[in-house]
Amino acid sequence: MTIFKQIGILLFTLIFGSSVVYASGANETISWAKLIISLLGGLTLFLFGMEMMSDGMKKTAGNKMRTILAALTRNRVIALMCGAFVTMVIQSSSATTVMLVSFVQAGLMSFTQSLGVILGADIGTTITAQMIAFKLTDYALLMVASGFLIRMFGKDQNVKNIGDAILGFGILFFGMKLMSDAMKPLRTHAEFISMLKGLENPILGILLAAAFTALIQSSSAFTGIIIVLAQQNLITLEAGIPMVLGANVGTCVTAGLASIGTTREAKRVALAHVTFKLMGVLLFIFWIPTFAGLIRNLAVQFDSGTARQIANAHTIFNVGLGLFFLPFTGLFARLILKILPEKEAVSDLKPVTWHLDDAVLTTPAMALDLARTEVARMAKLLRRMLRAVIVPFFTNEPQEDEYFPPLSLVDGINMREDKLDFLEEKISQYLIKISQENPTSNQAKEIFAMMSIVSDIENIGDLISRNLLPLIIKKKSLEMDFSEEGHEEIMIYHQKACKQLSRLEESFAERDLELANRIMLKERKYLNLEQQYKARHLERLFAEKSNTIETHEIHMELMDIMKQIIVYSCNIANTFHDLSKTDTSQ
Incomplete structure (x- = not known):
């Protein structure tokens, strides 16, 4: 009371x-x-x-x-x-x-x-x-x-x-x-x-x-x-x-x-x-x-x-x-x-939770629904970060954030990373509160699984902010751009990684097992594709193409980080898939 x-x-x-x-x-x-x-x-x-x-x-x-x-x-x-x-x-x-x-x-x-x-x-x-x-x-x-x-x-x-x-x-x-x-x-x-x-x-x-x-x-x-x-x-x-x-x-x-x-x-x-x-x-x-x-x-x-x-x-x-x-x-x-129109206020720049409500903690099934919806929001933030971070690798022109034009593109990425850190902490705290409300055994499994998912999403955010953002500065210091073939391979592989995150977001929002299953099935295909692109890149390197030699280190790091994101995405989908096969109302 x-x-x-x-x-x-x-x-x-x-x-x-x-x-x-x-x-x-x-x-x-x-x-x-x-x-x-x-x-x-x-x-x-x-x-x-x-x-x-x-x-x-x-x-x-x-x-x-x-x-x-x-x-x-x-x-x-x-x-x-x-x-x-x-x-x-x-x-x-x-x-x-x-x-x-x-x-x-x-x-x-x-x-x-x-x-x-x-x-x-x-x-x-x-x-x-x-x-x-x-x-x-x-x-x-x-x-x-x-x-x-x-x-x-x-x-x-x-x-x-x-x-x-x-x-x-x-x-x-x-x-x-x-x-x-x-x-x-x-x-x-x-x-x-x-x-x-x-x-x-x-x-x-x-x-x-x-x-x-x-x-x-x-x-x-x-x-x-x-x-x-x-x-x-x-x-x-x-x-x-x-x-x-x-x-x-x-x-x-x-x-x-x-x-x-x-x-x-x-x-x-x-x-x-x-x-x-x-x-x-x-x-x-x-x-x-x-x-x-x-x-x-x-x-x-x-x-x-x-x-x-x-x-x-x-x-x-x-x-x-x-x-x-x-x-x-x-x-x-x-x-x-x-x-109350669709457009959100500029105050959305501040990290806040949108869905978590302590009023329903006494009903774990409903509280877990809200936590899952907040996790879907984390996936959306992550997808926007990854989609934006590739742009500076191919242009030296100043770029604005797509959703908050007052911010630069890099500032927008950092803002979303701050939000991910904040949400990881708040969702984890909320899940701990749910665990103290006598959840069923299946609900307890979901709580621990969701904590693992939240941690993995935050880890992907760290990969983008701590590993990809420094690469942008490194790339701008070079005198040459990626080779035409290298440019195309990076763009295609980046699209594959973005698609995996998009599927994750949708599977959380709609609790869609089929989408989670597709993410797992696509992993092997995308990892094989990365190996093919690596082999082609090495062929260009051995052929002593000047662009390839100049951008070799950045190219390899960029592809490796995107591969890690795809692996993380599959791990999250696997956890979510196993979790969704249990009935958390029991």
């Missing part, structure tokens, strides 16, 4: 408890200290249980849900349904959002497709409120005991994770019971009831709920508190609906603030989420009495109390939002892309 959640819980309880004391006047029949302590303890258990349940579900089904999302989001309606289903299973809309960002970054999903999943995730997260509305508090300790026994005696890690989810579910309901029991005396307090009646003012209710949801960072938790109040008949449906709307705004504003300083894709997803919610609330705010009437009419059919009606309002609001905005996802995507 983060420090912000802890502060939010404390502030909410103190303010809520203080308002209770103030509203009650000098009534002596209630122990206010006991009431506040019970509320604080109950709310803490409620949030802890929700977090534990969500972590258990993510560890059990997170990777399988990732596969579903990646495969079934081509159609916007199916994307909506997938988003709802995945979030319902893993009980975390933020986890679904993190998966979306990684897919968009890796090119597995377009930004437009992700919008349908976002709308579906908002529907899926309302299932928590529906479960809370069932009065299962009498069975809370039974669930706690069952979950603990499953966790204690389960032999398989997935079984233990299911035990965690059940244990968390039980703790959640036990926390609800503590809060519910603490609030019982308030049912007879006219002053307190009158104060809560004031929350029927839509603006006040929305602002209050948005603020407290942002503090405790969970719309499901705050909606649960609203339902507890309703179960004690302390708030009406008209007061509950604005608070539900505010909770929806609060959770996406928190996500929006969290996206500051992250990748462009994460910012777009967060902005889309905030836009959907704010527009939805603006549409509903003027129709709250009508909406409340609709909910009551449905309640008559199913004999539902106020708590269930509030849970239904939460679900219907998000379902309505999804159905209303789904046809316009393409329009929204174009709008968001205009606000």
Whole structure:
């Protein structure tokens, strides 16, 4: 539980408890200290249980849900349904959002497709409120005991994770019971009831709920508190609906603030989420009495109390939002892309991580996905370094960096080498953190394999910066250029090395075993080609061609370094190929 959640819980309880004391006047029949302590303890258990349940579900089904999302989001309606289903299973809309960002970054999903999943995730997260509305508090300790026994005696890690989810579910309901029991005396307090009646003012209710949801960072938790109040008949449906709307705004504003300083894709997803919610609330705010009437009419059919009606309002609001905005996802995507265009800022010169997120460390399958995407970024940086470094060997004209024109070509190479060093350190640290979250045996293998891959990529970067860059200076000091044949051989072999790195980048991004296999198959062919080119070069040397004699040392070093890069690429592909044959969800 983060420090912000802890502060939010404390502030909410103190303010809520203080308002209770103030509203009650000098009534002596209630122990206010006991009431506040019970509320604080109950709310803490409620949030802890929700977090534990969500972590258990993510560890059990997170990777399988990732596969579903990646495969079934081509159609916007199916994307909506997938988003709802995945979030319902893993009980975390933020986890679904993190998966979306990684897919968009890796090119597995377009930004437009992700919008349908976002709308579906908002529907899926309302299932928590529906479960809370069932009065299962009498069975809370039974669930706690069952979950603990499953966790204690389960032999398989997935079984233990299911035990965690059940244990968390039980703790959640036990926390609800503590809060519910603490609030019982308030049912007879006219002053307190009158104060809560004031929350029927839509603006006040929305602002209050948005603020407290942002503090405790969970719309499901705050909606649960609203339902507890309703179960004690302390708030009406008209007061509950604005608070539900505010909770929806609060959770996406928190996500929006969290996206500051992250990748462009994460910012777009967060902005889309905030836009959907704010527009939805603006549409509903003027129709709250009508909406409340609709909910009551449905309640008559199913004999539902106020708590269930509030849970239904939460679900219907998000379902309505999804159905209303789904046809316009393409329009929204174009709008968001205009606000946050593809071009990255010049600040990208600084070494930063784009994909690593500590928030998903408790779900190793998802955290490994993010690490893999960051490794693909390392491969892209490496490919750009190698593609650029060959140019100065064939021209003495000053060259600019292709992607950052203010930089010279050599400065651009050095900048990317600094980024590789930085990413090697950060990814390794991130992988160590994942290893401390009880990963499965296959996930542990992936962690060690990825550390090896990251180290090899950084070693290739060192070859380019420490070995090839000094050769450029050496080449410029010569009076002659490479022979025509030597020039052609170097260019062809350089293209082969670049192609291997390009295949590596793509295989990481798409987890493509075929590409990894092709890299390994091509190695022998390229090593044989290097031997052929070396033999031809020696023939020219023995023929005493002046260009060949003058450039012999540089020619041989250049070809040898590119051969080493090809060998490194094959080693990385071999590690990745062996790794991908294991199912890291197990």
